[in-house]
Amino acid sequence: xxxxxxxxxxxxxxxxxxxxxxxxxxxxxxxxxxxxxxxxxxxxxxxxxxxxxxxxxxxxxxxxxxxxxxxxxxxxxxxxxxxxxxxxxxxxxxxxxxxxxxxxxxxxxxxxxxxxxxxxxxxxxxxxxxxx
Numbered sequence: 291x292x293x294x295x296x297x298x299x300x301x302x303x304x305x306x307x308x309x310x311x312x313x314x315x316x317x318x319x320x321x322x323x324x325x326x327x328x329x330x331x332x333x334x335x336x337x338x339x340x341x342x343x344x345x346x347x348x349x350x351x352x353x354x355x356x357x358x359x360x361x362x363x364x365x366x367x368x369x370x371x372x373x374x375x376x377x378x379x380x381x382x383x384x385x386x387x388x389x390x391x392x393x394x395x396x397x398x399x400x401x402x403x404x405x406x407x408x409x410x411x412x413x414x415x416x417x418x419x420x421x422x
Contacts (some may be wrong), residue, residue, distance in 0.1 A: 297412040306404035307351045307365070310397045315344055317393040324387060354408070357420040362408050369401045 318340050350368070353361035376398075381391060407413050 297416055299407045299412040300416050303404040303407035303413060304351070304355050306400045306407075307354075310400035310404070311344075311347060311351060313393055313397045313400070314347075317390055317397070318344065321386070321390055357417060359417050359420065362405075362417060365401075366405050366409070369398070369405060373398060 322336060322340060347368075350361045350364050354365055376394070408417070
């Protein structure tokens with residue numbers, strides 16, 4: 291969460307980012323369980339990679355909540371990359387369960403709103419005040 295003394299817009303943005311993170315985490319775990327590969331070594335590797343990706347994402351959200359402008363920018367770039375990858379390589383409807391796509395869309399929408407709040411209005415002022 292953002293510091294208590296931060297503007298309401300900032301606190302709400304981080305609530306949305308953490309909510310999106312939680313949704314993505316649940317979706318990732320559910321997808322891993324539903325589509326577990328037959329080879330245990332590949333399954334273990336998938337869990338290790340997923341855990342690392344989620345840990346890094348949590349770290350970026352935490353750093354951004356501590357007014358680290360570089361983390362805010364990284365979150366923006368990662369969101370654009372995720373959406374671009376989804377557009378360029380759309381999932382086959384037969385490969386993923388419907389709820390996986392729905393949760394990705396909800397999570398991306400939450401990220402977009404949160405990042406809009408972090409880069410506009412009070413969010414922009416809050417990060418600018420850190421640099422001053």
